[in-house]
Amino acid sequence: MSLQPFQVIPRLGSEGEPLDGEQLEISMGPQHPSTHGVFRMDLVLDGERVIRLKPVFGYLHRNHEKIGENMTYLGSMPYTDRLDYFCSLTNNWAYALAVEKLAGIQVPERAEYLRVITAELTRLQNHLSLAGFLLQDMGASGTPLMYAFRQREKILDLFESLTGARMMCNYMRFGGCRCDVPDGWLDQARLVVEEFPRFLDEFQALLDENEILMSRTQGVGVLSSALAVNAGVTGPMLRASGVNYDLRKVDHYGIYDRFSFQVPLGDHGDVYDRYMVRVLEMRESLKILESALRTLPPGPVLDPKTKLRGFRPKPGEAYGRIEAPKGELGFYLISDGSPNPYRYRVRPPSFINLTILEDLCLGHQVADVVVILGSVDIVLGEVDR
């Protein structure tokens, strides 16, 4: 394990002189189907090999943090949906957790269960979409993505009947959740969770041993565990490199210590491991969901003592973080006693996971860059903020 970046070995001619042949600079993106949004990469190619790569982003920048500083604490909650628009519920949770730490708010038990249920459903649908898009990037046009989206739609239906929106859920509040589940929702959720493993079996049978998937992903974009830790990579990308660090196990935020689940780890750190870790994480999420839906206690969903409107926490600061589907999502808040935060900071996981994109891609071909970027799992709403 070394932190040395990939060395480009200059090709030498018969006399030992460097052959500085065809080097091509290309700008890939920002409007490109494989860049998952408006994302650009400045590539320098030697033939087909990548010898330099600089990610360029900021096309969606709207200074989310400045908006947050000019908003009341409650007013920022719907804006957090727009960070990682695939996983609005985990964004809500991370923000609510930071505010709860800042003001010392307790959360009722039923709300904690509802948070776990919605967060794990979010994880399921995020990993599903990722697997579908990854295959789409490899040229498996349509089938895996549509299979994944068919199943994701059932989860989004659950979100819609619970929160009123499929993607911009705006569901959590400091001290609990906005509303209780509607009648019949739990049965519907149980049905989705029960039939999910059968879908996952089918999905894995289609893909896991697929020759094209294996040859395009195994040994591609290898990330060493030492570099992953030093570069602050988190989430499934870190665990695919064999580092056992899952905030649900480390921080035990919420009530995650009550559920038994395992943390899947990869041992090569390549794109295939990142795909496989996410598939296995879905199986573990199903275990948590099954147990949480079975043991959901009755009670209030919002701490009655919390004042949502006119909310003024005491001066101080807090950093709250959760294990979002893409990695560690943190919120850092400084309060000066006024109704809006003095400093509002989002620690976006996919922004920081992009740090090592160049290290992963050097020496590979352009077609592999597309696959490697797909396996990093970025959402530009969160990267650019």
Add this chain to the structure above:
Amino acid sequence: MESLEQIKLWIEGAVPDARIEIVANPGPAAQHSLLVGLDQAVPVARFLLEDSRLRLDYASNVTGVDWPETMLKEKRKVKQTIDGVEREIEETSEHVRPGYLEVVYHLYSMALKQGPVILRLRTRDRTASARVPSLTPVWRGAEFQEREVFDLFGVLFDGHPDLRRILMWDGFRDFPMRKDYTPTPEVEPVPAPIP
């Protein structure tokens, strides 16, 4: 996790001329932080990374905070003798706290699963040449985040490998996250008045 006082003692033992101060956090979160002098920031960071009791190998969150120049009011009770009678009088003294920019690092240990230790670096002033040493050579995870702090707050990081704007475009001149930032009409056009 050891207490911050203990960590401060360890740092002072390993890096003799380090200037460390504990900044208290009055809120319920009670996440206190260490204010590190700029001259010894890199050796202190390297010690935190390499010390076997701490092993803070993961720089989770790096961010800036802008503290403009403010007038601080302080109330004191003073005993004065007026007309031969001793009385207690409340006196208000005002003094100006000079403005500075702050860079905050939240450090965790993935190896020992502990944390956070919060480091703060303060620039000397809020001018365009406000600078702190970069900790990217110690934690690569700070690379993009320090670029973001440079881009939005205007803190120059000495020793950063690739200090460029990251979210705003290259020709942009201002620092939007500073508290006194007002957008120029080119950036945010003023709407024409409705006749």
